[in-house]
Every structure is written in structure tokens, then in C-alpha cells.
Amino acid sequence: MVSTEIEALVQQLARLPGLGPRSARRAVLHLMKKRESAFAPLLAALQTVSERLVTCTTCGNIDTHDPCAICADPRRDARSLCVVEEVSDLWALDKSRLFPGKYHVLGGRLSALEGVRPQDLSIDALVTRVAAGGIDEVVLAMNATLEGQTTAHYLAERLEGYPVRLTQLAHGLPVGGELDYLDEGTLAQALRARRPVG
Template sequence: MFVGPELDRLIALLAKLPGLGPRSARRAALALIQKREALLQPLAAALEAAAAAIRPCSVCGNLDSTDPCGTCADDRRDRSVICVVESVGDLWALERAGAHRGLYHVLGGTLSAIGGRGPEDLTIQQLLRRVAGGGVSEVILALGATVDGQATAHLVADRLRPLGVAVTRLAHGVPVGGELGYLDDGTLAAALKARRPA
């Protein structure tokens, strides 16, 4: 199929987005072009404005057009609790759930021998400085239950221990609505280890 270089570039860029492959990118590009005034032009303006205004927060690493971000600047937040997450997407997921009313810290990834990411590639030192600055009584490690996530959680917990703050982790195990017969062995083992009084 022949398309002009502009459309070919649009399709190639859309295909790089998470969840979009080449076929989905072609459909999205076609929809954008066919609805040029309703979709394409407003999207182009929104992308340009976002590229100019949105930056990582210098305190926590969240993305916002203000620095510090709206979460860090919110006086209603519990400043004694910091929830450590791997990515901004994880922060947004916790905010959607509305379960955490403290502050956040985005590590920018997890340790990965295969990916070549070591402790110096993450924002662990910034976290340690925040906690050492005082006022923090608990750090929640909200990292994935993957091998890399667990290794990162252990390293961060070890580095925080000398600072005298409580370090907690998210519970792992049976999800709400989950049936035991459909869960994998690792999830069942984690649920048994994390059991609590009824």
C-alpha cells in the first residue's frame, strides 16, 4: 500500500504508542485524517501544548505543568507518608483508586540486569534525601510483584532502614473477586504468606 511520506510517518509514530500495532496505527491515522477538524487539528494543538508545558516534578517525579506538581503542592495530603512507585502510570493508577492520600515518589523504573538498569539509574538517592529531610514516618513500597520489582523493593528498604522510618509494602495475593482455582501458584503462595487474622 502506497501512502505519502507524511501519512507514513504519522502511522509509524502512532505504532510506537503502547497498545497500538501497525494495523491499529493505520486505523487511528485514517480516523484522524478523515476527521481533520474535529480530531487531528485539536490533537496536534494539544500535543504541542503538552510538549511545551508538561515536565517531571522536581520533588516526586510526577508529570504536571507546575513544579512542584499539584499532588506535592496539595496541603490536604498526609506529608508523613510517601508511596514509592515504579512509574507515573502507577502513580496515576493509585490516584484513580483514591486509596492513598499521602505523597508519592516515582523511581523511574526498577532494577534490571537484563535492561542494564542499576540503582544509579533510579531516583533512590532523591528519595533518601526526602526522607532524611524529616517529617516522613512511613514509606510504602508499591512496586510490582515481578522479580525486578521485588529486588528493587528489597534494595530501597535496605537503604531506608538506617533512616528510622517504617517501611511497608503492598499486600500480594488473592484479588477481590478472584477464585482460587484460577490463580497461579505464585499468587496463592503469596496470599498464604500474607494471611492475617479473620
């Protein structure tokens, strides 16, 4: 049996996404065994981030600086703006290093079932950014869900009068995907989004 303090640490780690009680227990055991090389640096990093954590007032990213590292990077193409639902989407896209522009985080997606309305998201801030000028393209990188597509449609309507090119991420067949393993919705989207060869 372990002390209540160690058990409390295990329970806190188990609350994190992707970690269950067994994984959390293994992580705590590893941290305790490697106290100097793992536990202390982790604790220091958590403390530092906890003290400095801010939401970027420009794009909505979470970082330790405002503006965030992406918004402050002069190498980024400020003419391209990628709109995402959540910070996790921004991080996933940015990790790919395929989008050279800047981002805008909505903070969710429209959902009648969950009661999420346009005023609950940072849509007005997006419109303000676009209205300020200097943006040529807005990429609507919403998830391929009903709510995501509803949000993309709403954003397209809100941005309709501005001189920007609206684009949307392609949906359909994943690389390496086999047709007989795909659901009907994915196949239908792939067929609708087909393009000429060559």
C-alpha cells in the first residue's frame, strides 16, 4: 500500500487524457525512481508553465507569452489565416509544418445540442481580424463533423462580404486507407471532393 500523498498524485495523473490508473501508477513509480533526473525537472517545468500560462489575445492559442510564439514569428505569412476549433487543432496542424500562416482559435464549434452559439465563440474577433485587412486567404479547418461543418458554413456566411479567398480542408480518403474499411460518410465525401487526375 502507498501513502495517501502518492495515491493522490496517481489519481491526479489518471485524470489526464490518455492516462488511466495503471498508466498513472507506472508514471508515478518512474518519477519516484528517477527523482533527480525526472521528477524535479518535471515539477519545475509544471511550475514555470503554470505561472506563465496565458491565452494569446491575437489568435487564442495557449502559450507562455502574449502574443504567442506563432503570432510573434515574423517568418509567418500574415496573409494566410487558418481557423480552427480548439488549441489542440492548432497544435496538430502546426506540428505538421505544412501551413506557413497564422491561426485563429474559435474555442469550440457551434452546437445546438450543447447550446454553443456564435457569441460563445471568438467569431467576432475573427471577423475583426479579417476586416482589418492584410489577409488574403482564410482556411476553415473545422473537424469533419456535423457541428464542424455547420460552423464552417456559418463562418463562410459571416466572411462573405470581405475580399478574402475562403478555403476549406479537404475531406475524404486517408492516405493508405482501403475502401472496404471506410465508412459511408467518408466515401461520400471523397466522391464529392474528387478532382481531375494529372
